[in-house]
Amino acid sequence: MSSSMNKYMFILGIVLLFHAAYSAAQHRSYLRLTEQEFTSLPADIVLQTIFSLLLAVFGVTMIAGEFKEIRSNIDLQKKTWKNLNNRPSFYTFNHRGHIFNPIAFSRSSSGKGALEAN
Structure with a gap:
């Protein structure tokens, strides 16, 4: 993949991660308004968080380039x-x-x- 494609993947991952955080905050405020007890986040928010985190990590590791050997x-x-x-x-x-x-x-x-x- 090209470097610009990896940058777009990283940016998309970060934007989706912020969207998942906003969705989690909205879900919490909805539960407060309806006076329900918070047990866990819905599965779609959890899956979106995991997917966006993996996308952002993959994008940043591809941008970083070649890794050096740890052993000197x-x-x-x-x-x-x-x-x-x-x-x-x-x-x-x-x-x-x-x-x-x-x-x-x-x-x-x-x-x-x-x-x-x-």
Whole structure:
């Protein structure tokens, strides 16, 4: 199925779920007006609730896409030992090292260091 069809299924499921909630509220108010005791909801409201919930869950799981494996060793089996120690999130490009050695980190247009240009 296409992604737009899954979105429509999800929206339809949510709308039907709200309709089932409204029907349940209407049934409760009807029982209060007629002074009857509440025992359970009618079967059509219960079936509509279950169907709309299943439709909404199916729609949202199809929208979510591919699921990843829960076990982490599946992803780690594909990596080599060199790649396991590689952590790009810890790379630092802007640091305070240029304060201690400004010649190495900042070059002027003439090729001289920053201290020699002053």
